[in-house]
Amino acid sequence: MDGDVGHFVLVPFPAQGHIIPMVDFGRVLAGRGMQVSLITTPFNLSRLQSTVDRIGKSGLSLDFISLKFPGKEVGLPKDCESVDVLPPSSDFERKTDFIVRFFKGVAMLAEPLEAYIRQNQQKNPNIPTIMITDFFNPWTRKISEKIGFPRFVFYSVCCYTLISDRIFSRGDLSGADDAISDLEVPRLTENMFFPLPEFEYMRSEVMDSDESADGILVNTFYELEPMFIERYRKMTGKKIWPVGPVSLCNKEIEDKAVRGSRSLVDDDKILDFLDSMAPKSVVYFSLGSMTMISVIQLKEIGKGLEAAGHPFIWVIRYDPDDPDDPDEVEEWLREDGLEERTKMRSLIIKGWAPQILILSHPSTGAFFTHCGWNSSLEGISFGVPMITWPCFADQFANGRFITEVAKIGVGIGVTEIIFLQNYTVECETIKKAVERMIDDGEEMRKRALDLSEAAKIAFDVGGSSHTNTSLFLQKSLTRVADS
Known part of the structure; x- marks a missing residue:
């Protein structure tokens, strides 16, 4: 599908550890000639301004779309648009309440995001829309189903950890024993995951979102964890593309300095x-x-x-x-x-x-x-x-x-x-x-x-991650053509 161009809408979860790798992957896609729009909010955009300026000067087709964050509607103070700037508290229950409110606010971005996508499609009817969404944004599923375009999930977590999470989220500890002995890695323990009962609904939504996605992108590389990547493919029944480390797209000192x-x-x-x-x-x-x-x-x-x-x-x-x-x-x-x-x-x-x-x-x-x-x-x-x-x-x-x-x-x-x-x-x-x-x-x-x-070999031209990115682009554009 050489020469084909898609409009890739990237939707990171508003936290530094999620936004930064998504920006990096946006640069990778734009470097392959794709049109890319990264969805963010005013506060997060202000943090990224130096990176935005650098990308603007580079000529890459990567736009940053700022949507108003509904913090006031969910009871958060002004500019609380990233997890790391939520009101600090040594009270665990109060801290948890802020996080729950924040997740509700993020999900409320669905309406303005849908409006942006529809408007862009009207302006550019010949360029197909393809969404790449953070795994913490399962609410994007409804937008892709409603409008009708491919949606892929991006994980800034390694496959080793994703396997562990799936085992324990299902409560199948016997399955954990089998997986561990089969893969010859140390036995995992239950207390590795954040015990927030308030987020059980979120875990279920994330798994449902993954199951309905057209594929999963992971910020890892094949040579780092081949057995875990293969096992995760079998567990999910999904196409998995290891496309990292995406941070390696930052080659200039200035890009490294302003990243994030x-x-x-x-x-x-x-x-x-x-x-x-x-x-x-x-x-x-x-x-x-x-x-x-x-x-x-x-x-x-x-x-x-x-x-x-x-x-x-x-x-x-x-x-x-x-x-x-x-x-x-x-x-x-x-x-x-x-x-x-x-x-x-x-x-x-x-x-x-x-x-x-x-x-x-x-x-x-x-x-x-x-x-x-x-x-x-x-x-x-x-x-x-x-x-x-x-x-x-x-x-x-x-x-x-x-x-x-x-x-x-x-x-x-x-x-x-x-x-x-x-x-x-x-x-x-x-x-x-x-x-x-x-x-x-x-x-x-x-x-x-x-x-x-x-x-470095994996990320470079001809390496496993570079090839996986090519295969992902081919799959996503073919998926559009067949729909």
Whole structure:
């Protein structure tokens, strides 16, 4: 179907870990000559503005369509249009209520999205519409069925974890035993998934949405988990296309720097710091954009990183609703003297960090991560072994994949969801994990570099992910022609 063009409408779930890989895949499709529209909201668009400007200058046919988010209608404060900016709370029930309201608001985007698609079809009647929707947006199913166009589901989760989720969501633990022994991987545990009874309806809707989809795209690559990709195909009965790592579409330094958002720390300062350090010596510590931890825990992290004696970049996010004074972090950093004592070997970033800019630098030697799949895959893509600290949801399964399947990381023994835990990871645990990885992690580093090379080959022209993207385009355009 060379020469055929489709209008691909991409609908990410409004969270950084979902939006960013969808933008990357939009760039991939636009680079193949497709017309792409990515659906977002005003607040999220403002975060992406630097990326939008870069794409605009590149000439790629990738438009960002901003739909008004109905936050007021569902009882959320102004600009609460992404999961990571929901009102913070140490009260678990209150936090859950905000998340439930947010999901309701996201589903209410259906009406304006349908109106946009219909209007675009009237303007461009000869260009077929094809939707790629985040798995957390099952409500898009009704739009595709109502108007009549193909819909594909995009997962920013690996197939290993998707298999685990399907087993436990069905309550079939005997099936888990069979799958685990068959695939020769460690036994999974039930507490890896976020226990929110309020979302049981959502799990059912997601599975129904997947079953009615025309196929599933996954941000992984075949060489990373071939047996799990094949098993997931058999479990779903669907065509599965591994098309990642999509982050590898960001080849220029500026693209890496602005991906997702702008850091408060100047990019040149970050690069100057990394350039001044020995190869594979720097520990990059980041627990993602959603994890808010206590002031007490932050102090333990700081003490552990200092005690380990290695250079580090530490991304700090703390819970401003913590029972302690939220200014205590700033006060501790200032009065304790951590920054001053470690100024020759540390860089502390408060807020957003240009992650792939850091991970792709030769000086980065270890990634202390929450095991969100985007972060995990980015670590793999750039050959950086990981120290795993899963916090909630799929992160426990992802962490297990890193440490026990890919064997490119070490865990620190966290088994409880961070929102529910009543303990603190002590500085000595953090110190020992860093020492083990930097000082004794040569075998893990070698495996990580081998996987990095495999990822780049897969994403490049002729590789498995590049070929899968071609097959997906052929399938989606053929599906339109046959309908």
